[in-house]
Amino acid sequence: MPSSPAQHPAQNPDPAPASAPARPSVTVLGLGPMGRALAGAFLDAGVRTTVWNRTPGREGDLAERGAVLAASAGEAVAASGLTVVCLVNYDATDAVLRRPEVTDALKGRTVANLSADVPERARDTARWAAEHGVAYLDGAVMTTTPTIGTPEGVFLYSGPEALYREHRPVLDALDGVHTHLGEDIGRAAAYDVALLDIFWTSMTGYVHALALARAEGVTARELAPFAQGIGAILPPLFQEWAxxxxxxxxxxxxNPLTSGLSTMEHVVHAAEGHGLDASVMRAAAALTRRAVDGGHGTDGFTRVTELLDLR
Structure with a gap:
């Protein structure tokens, strides 16, 4: 009787196991605090991460955690299909990416630039990338370094949607919320500068308030709980005013402009009475007075947006 196949397994071998999917990889250029946080999050997620920084010695413990330290920017970008750039501005980005050896190594690869700058610089970089065969996404990180690699991180991107979707699996290793804002390459930078405007204008007001309170004998810690109460008023106003x-x-x-102008003038008088610089509030009051003098005293503060457009 013929033997059954089970008696001679060599004659009917099991199918070869499917090869494991290639380990995802990424390169990070720029190892300031945010760059190190990005690289660390990629490593924690199991992404093969190559790093490079203009100033050696900034990598911290990344090598011990498994990062590959590249000897040059060209070597770094050649190691991965996706290079994430996180430098101080686009002058620094240009100084790295537009070196001939780096540009050559980037051909056929993708750059996701998370450096901060203005929308027109993003568009200029995209034009340069297209001329040199480099796929390009622009982006912005809208949260602080401790949030990177956690659900609290917020990342914005703009550029070709298909390119964004292609690299989304690697970008998702950073955790947090990722939003593609559209094909216009400058759109992420536009959101970035507008949101930074909110942040720094608000924080300028806060430190001025702390100085004014201190001049009146109120400590910063005493004022802080009430300042948080003011902060809680803002989110619904953001939507309403938008x-x-x-x-x-x-x-x-x-809250007509005439009423708002009166309270602004109180702040100016109190601050200057203590010898404090009140130039920021003076500027806000001057804009408000222009609106009032233009016949808009019964309008709300949002009317000032019309006065800010100098074109």
């Missing part, structure tokens, strides 16, 4: 500006209604119901 709708007001888009509709160009500029409603002053409940």
């Amino acid at each position: 709708e007001d500006v888009d509709a160009r209604t500029y409603s002053g119901e409940g």
